[in-house]
Amino acid sequence: MPSTAAARGLRLTRRGTGLLVAAALCLAAGLGLGFPLLRLIAGAAVAVVVVAVLSCLRRVSVDVHRELVPDRVERGDAAVATLTLTNRSRRRTGGFTAIDPPTEEARLAVQPLAPGASAERAYRLPTGRRGLLTVGPLTVRRTDLLGLVAADARGGGTSTLLVHPRRHRVGVSPGAHPRHHHEGIIAPRPMAGSTDLRSVREYVIGDELRHVHWRATAKTGRMMVREYVDPAQPRFTVLLDDRADALDEDGFEAAVEIAASLTHASASAGTQTRLLTVTGLDLHPHGGLTGSRVLQDALCAVEQGSGELDRELLVSRCDSGTSLVLLGGGFDTALVGALRRRAREVTLFDFGPAGPAPALPGVTVIKERDAVVAAAAWNRAVAA
Incomplete structure (x- = not known):
């Protein structure tokens, strides 16, 4: 919804502060050395600053409307914010600069607006990192002609862009396809x-x-x-180890990308898909694109945190007969064995430090640090 930005206060810019310091030095030198010209220069400098302050006292009132297109995006893909600034006052506004965090690209020069007139500006949003990107609030900044004084106003509220993990093309496990x-x-x-x-x-x-x-x-x-009755349908479950000490940052991001890729492929195919994390997240939405969006939104916000690995709880959450994928680097042999006894099939993605892949009977192990390579290894395993 639109909101109004109005002037909240004045402040000297670096140029204005420097001018006042220079005026004070000129005044001191003029008084000490008895030079009237220096005192005149000091007085003129102070007068210029006073005029600059008076020119920025005029109230700036504009309605701010922000639209994010799209509101969800994969990491690295393009997203644009569009600002519509409308002058709702009865007088013409002076020119100003609109600053919309968090990107430096959003320093937009706006020409003077007539009463009721609008200005529309668009800029790209940074999508290089997965997560919830808060956009705004907008700062409307007015300065005098010499750039000595600035007046800032806040408005527009905030908007949130969901930067989903990057997804890779993966196949659905044969054990996760619904049967007759x-x-x-x-x-x-x-x-x-x-x-x-x-x-x-x-x-x-x-x-x-x-x-x-x-x-x-x-x-x-x-x-x-x-x-x-209907028979039990095969399910697809992804268990992500989100403990802070399980993976480093790069390994965890690769694990999240694989989780996003597999859950999207499974849910889009109509399979009952479940997303678990070690620290307690448990999602099992309906299938289809709607279910996939719920899972992708959750993976957008997931972060590494503190928590203990509760083996009994994780085993109890694993549906009997599910096709299970483990993503992490700290799953012990006992836990994997207990999960293997409940699951239809188990695949372990190990994103830990480089080294030999662990030998786990009855478990397909993919030992990779890069999500693209890991996705290719999964596709080969599915096709085999």
């Missing part, structure tokens, strides 16, 4: 609306009356209902 709904074991808690008839049983409170099997009811003398 007539295959597989029955889920312990089948979803409502299932369509696979598995049995006819006696009615219990809560069953839908439209599922009553009247022929079986007539034969047995008890109300019988059809039981519809």
Whole structure:
């Protein structure tokens, strides 16, 4: 929403401060040496500063509207902020400079605006780092003609650009592809609306009356209902080690990029996708592009933090029969073994220091420091 920027105070610029210091020296020299010309120069300099202050006392009032296009972007891709500045006062405004953090590119010169007139300026946003980029608030800066005095005003509020991790083209694990709904074991808690008839049983409170099997009811003398269930569908789970001591900064960023790539590919394919972190994040949105956006937003904000590795909790969160991917550098053999017993298949990405890949029976290990190379290794493993 638009907000108004108005003058809040005056300050001397370096040029103005230097002029006053020079005026004081001239005055001291004029008094000490008895030179009237130096005293005249000092007085003229002070008068110029006073005029500059008076010229900047006029109130500046503009409405500020900021739009980010797009509001989500992959690291390194282009994003643009567009500022619309509107003069809502009844008088013409003087020229000013609009400064919109956090980038130095957003020092935009705006010409004087007539009443009701608007000026639109656009600039690129820095997207070189993953994370939440706060844009604003806008500073409207007015200066006198000589640049001696500046008046700043704040407005426009703040906007947030989500800089997602860079994603790489990866394939979906074969174990994560949904199977035909007539295959597989029955889920312990089948979803409502299932369509696979598995049995006819006696009615219990809560069953839908439209599922009553009247022929079986007539034969047995008890109300019988059809039981519809769907088998457990294969799932895809990514576990990211976000402990501060598990990976260095470069290794962690590579792990986040692989997490973003795999979760996006899996969720976009309609697979039930879950994102876990060691410090407690647990997301399992619906599939599709909407679910992928939820996961990418979470990975945009994830940071390394303090926390203990709770093996029992992590194992309990791992769905039985899931296709599991571990991303980190500090998973011990006991934890990987416990997860392997629950998961359908396990792949370990080791982004730790250079060295030989750990030998883990029944686990595919990818030992790489670079996300591009790691994604290529994953694609080869999937295609094999």
